[in-house]
Amino acid sequence: MARIDICICTFRRPFLAETLRSIAALERGAHDVRVVIADNDETPSAREMVDGLAAEMPVPLLYVHAPAANICIARNACLDAAEADFVAFVDDDEVVTPGWLLALYDRAQATGAAAVLGPVRAIYRDDAPGWMRSGDFHSTLPVLVDGTIRTGYTCNVLIRWTERFRGLRFNLALGKTGGEDTHFFYRLTGRGGTIDYALQAVVEEPVPAERATMAWLVQRRLRFGQTHGMLISAPALRALPVVGAKIVFCCLMTGLTAFSPVLRRRNWLRAVLHIGVAGGIIGMRQAEHYGRPAAS
Template sequence: MSQIPRRNAIEVDIAVCTYRRTELDRTLRSLAVLDVPADTKIRIIVADNDVSPSAGARVEAIRSAVPFDITYVHCPSSNISIARNACLDHATGDFLAFIDDDETASSGWLVALLSTAEATGADAVLGPARATYLDTAPAWMKRGDFHSTLPVWVRGKIDTGYTCNVLLRRRATSLTNARFNLALGRTGGEDTEFFTHMTRSGGAIAFAPGAWVDDPVPANRASLSWLAKRRFRFGQTHGRLLQENSRGAGLTRKLAVAGAKAVYCFAAAVVSSFLPIPRYRYALRGIMHAGVVSGLLGVREIEQYGTLESTSR
C-alpha cells in the first residue's frame, strides 16, 4: 500500500453493499492494496442485505488481511436501497465511496477519485466500471462491450450517476437528507433517481477516467434478453423522472420525442441487420426509449432483482 503525498488530512468511508456473493472476498482484497494519499484515513462499511447475516463470517475471516477498519452492518430485507441508506447512515468521513460487491478496484482507484474531487469541487465523482466477459459470452457482446458502465453527458454535463463506482462529498448541500428510494430497491433505478435529484438540487458530478474498477459479467447476464430488460428499466426510470416535471403539453411533447426516438432506433436496427454490433446497439437503444414512453405514462418499473437475480446484483 503506497502513500501518495497530500496536503490535508481527510477521512474516507468505502461502502460495499452485499447479498450472498462469494466475490466479496476479492472486492475487499482489492481495497486492501489501494494506493492511499498520505494523511487519509480509510474505513470500509459492509452492508449485508441478506435476511440472515450471511456475510458476517466472511468479513470476520478476511478482516486481518485488510489494513483498514471494517464496519459490518446487517440490514436484512433483500432491498438494495435499505443497504445503501445504511451506508449513508453509518458513514462519518468527509467522503463516501461506493463499489459493488463483485468488482475489484484498481490500485489507483481512490487516488483518482479524490484528485478529481479536489480539482473540480464536484459533489460526486464517477469512475468507469470495465466489463470483463467469460469466454462463453457472445462474440458481438464482447466486441461491442455492452456491459461497461460510463457516465452520460447531456449538453456538456453529467445529469445523473450510478453507485457501482462513485465518490460522494458527504457534507455537500445537494446531498443533505438524500436517501435511496425504498420503492426502487428491487427494480433498480434507485441510484439514477438519487443522483438526478442531487443534480436538480444544484450538485455537480465529475468523471475520473483513471478511477476504474473491473466488473465481471456472469453467464446469466451475458444475454440479449438480460440487456433488453435492463435497458427497458433504465428507460422507465428516466421516463418517470421526466414525468415529475412534466404536465399537459410538456408531457405530450416528451412522449412524442421518446416514441420517435424508439421508432428511429428500431428502424436503424433493421437497416443494420447484417452488422451484429450496430444492430443490437440500435435495438437496445430503441428498447430503452420504449421504456421512457412507459415511464412517462406512469407504468411502474419492472422488477429486475427478484429471485433469479438475487445472487447477481
C-alpha cells in the same frame, strides 16, 4: 488528508471477498479510509466472511446488517453509518484497481464536484458471444447531455459528504426494481451539486454467464428507460411524441444495420431504452430485480 468511507452493499454474493481483497491493495496516500459493508440478507449471512477477512485488511471494516432484500435499505444503512468527508460506493461483484480511490479524490478536489464517477470495465468470459465482446455492451460510463453529466450510478462513485448532501437518501420504493441510483443523483444535482468523471478511476466487473445474453441487456435497458421516464418533469405526457419518434428512428436504424451484429443490437437496445422511457411516462410497472440470490 481526508476521511473516506468506502461503502459496499451485499446480498448473498461470495465474490465480496474478492472486492475486499482488491480494496486491501488500494493506494490510499495519507487518507483515513474505512470500509462499510451493508448486508441486505434476511439473516447476517455475510458476517462470517467479513469477520474472517478483517485481519487481512489494512483499513477498518464496519459490518452492518440491513435486511431485507431491498437495495435501498442497504444503501441508506451505509449513508447512516458514514462519518467521513467523502463516501465512495462500489458493488460486491467488482474489483477496484490500485489507483481507483486516489483518482476519484484528486478529480473531486480539482473540480469541486459533489460526485465523481469512474468507469466500470466489463471482463468477459471466454465463452461470451463475439458480438458482445466486440461491442463491449456491459461496461459502464457516464452519459453526457449537452456536455453535462446529469445523473450517476453507485457502481463506481465518490460523493462529497457535506452538510448540503447529508440528508439525501435512496428511495425505498425503487429498492427492488432498480433506478434508485439515478433518482438519488438527480436529487443531488437538484441541490446544486455537480457530477464529474475520473477516467483513471477504474473498477472491473466480471460478466457472469447469466448476464452474457441479449435478453439480460434488453431487460436492463428497459429498466433504465423506465426510470428516466418516471423522472421526466411535468407535463411528462408532452414528451411522448418525441419519445415515439426516437423509438421509430432506432427501429429503422436497427433494420438499416442488420448486416452488423454489433450495430444492429446497439440500435435495438436504444429503441428498447426509449420504449422504457415511454413506459415510465405512462406509469408502466417495473419488474423486481433485487432480492434474488446472487450467482457465485
